Amino acid sequence: MAPKCYRVGLLFSTSGPYSVVAQSMLNGALLALEQVNAEPEAGVRLEPVMGDPGGVNAEYARLAREMLNDGIRHVVGCYTSSSRKEVIPFFEKHDALLWYPSHYEGFEASANVVYTGAAPNQHILPLTRYLIEEYGKHAFCVGSNYIWAWENNRILRETLLANDGEVIAERYLPVGETDFDPLIEKIVDARPSFVFNTLIGTSAYHFFRTFRAACEKRGIEQAREIPVASCSLSEPELEEIGPDAVDGHLSSSVYFSTIDSAANARFIEAYRARFPAGPTMSADAEATFIAVRLLSDALRSAGSDAIDPVREAVGGAAITAPQGRVSIDRDSRHAYLTPRIGRSNGRARFDIILESSRPVRPDPYLIESAPRYTLVARRPNLRIVS
């Protein structure tokens, strides 16, 4: 029997401020899709329908609406949370499924989304614990001005406060901003234990370069004295930073291309052979690869692309991914993933310095770890009264 053919929307901004990561995500999707189409045992054929919103939220909405109006029921895509929030109403209205393949800040569990990227308990929490133990409790937060940065900074601040630490300052800049000189002055003067970076795309690459240069000028060994830690930094982005400032940055991620496993070696080899021009493999590319593999498995077991049977099939589904075993939690439709911490080296890759011994259950609402009540910064108990 000929395999059933389904159209799958691929919604990635291969142009615009975060095009580098988005291109690697599209590559991950295409790689999985072509593998599925080449495997008779996959039992389905997937036909890609691509859209490039150029990093503009209104374009995400327009393209998603077009795809769904055209009868497509499954779309893999979005990178920023703002773009995801923009399109979710359409998926709910059309009762379609968005396969969202990027790490994000949590506090969402839409019935019309399958989340294959890391939830906050799989990226920011392990990173914060590591930073407190290794570097100290005084953070300077720099981020792009949207929900990813706000929410990660909140989680970091609460964890630091609970450990008698502090966030010295939080600074937000528009996505795409590249003028960092006044901000870097402030960071160097404040001398935090570390900088927590939630800048994305071109802003981040500029920041890494300018910060390293400014520190060098002042005789500060940046990577050792004021390291920059991120939850989003990936290999193609290290290449964008360039050789002068590429090494010594910390990143919390469920996937690094340097993971030593047979599944990852096969993945890297296939990716390189298919996309010799790059960009390099990234965690989000792996999450996208996983999303498409899980989608094809679910379509096969459901025998149709109708939402209810596919949703039913994906709950509890598991695959051996490049990062290790990945399965989908039935309740939240988020993924069990394996947190790791890496430090970038001069070859624009990450040396893995910490790794969870097993996949960690997703906790998008942080019900297992967040304090019941919000913490407020402690003021001295005594004050001078006269």
Added chain:
Amino acid sequence: MNALRLQQNFRGSRAHFVLQDAGASDVLATALKRLGVEVATTSVQTATVSLPELAADRDIVFLDGDVDFSFDPPLFRAGHLPPAPIIGIVGMEAPSRLKGLIHAGATAFLRKPVHTGSVYSALFMGMNGYLRWRDLESRIAARDQRRRGRRSVVKAILLVMDQNGVDDDEAYAVLRRACMKARVSLEDYCESLVGTTQVERIRRLTASAARSGRAK
């Protein structure tokens, strides 16, 4: 003054459903389970929630505006802080139903059909609106008590002035030092002082204050 601490994690809380029909309960229960909230009781058309057993820090009531909750004795007293936060479920979006929910003490609303994406916001608003209300009530109660006590303070100042020939500022300072030493509020201290009307006691107090003043 301490800043009000907002509740953000609802794990371990218990939900009580008072619903018109079972329709909304599945979606709501699924969404609450993800947030770590257990559904403790579900009553359809009747309100079987036992009010005295509710604890504000543990229980949350989901009250359907389409249920007739004008029970005798009343389930909730209009305008009073309910024993636990109430989230109103709005079916008929009519002023009379909304008014009923407001009178019952609802601090957040969920529209029928219940949408999972709104449940965390409703919990967050409902619980923290309730905490703010409770905080304000307790602060108002404390102020009322102090306001009532001002009469005793004035009387006590006059007593000390009269007995010791000091001016009002000195009399107030004496009383203030004494209440801090006794670790009670100024109002409570003055009330007990005036209540006993022990002139001798006031004299002793002033004498000892004068001695400690000279000793400085």
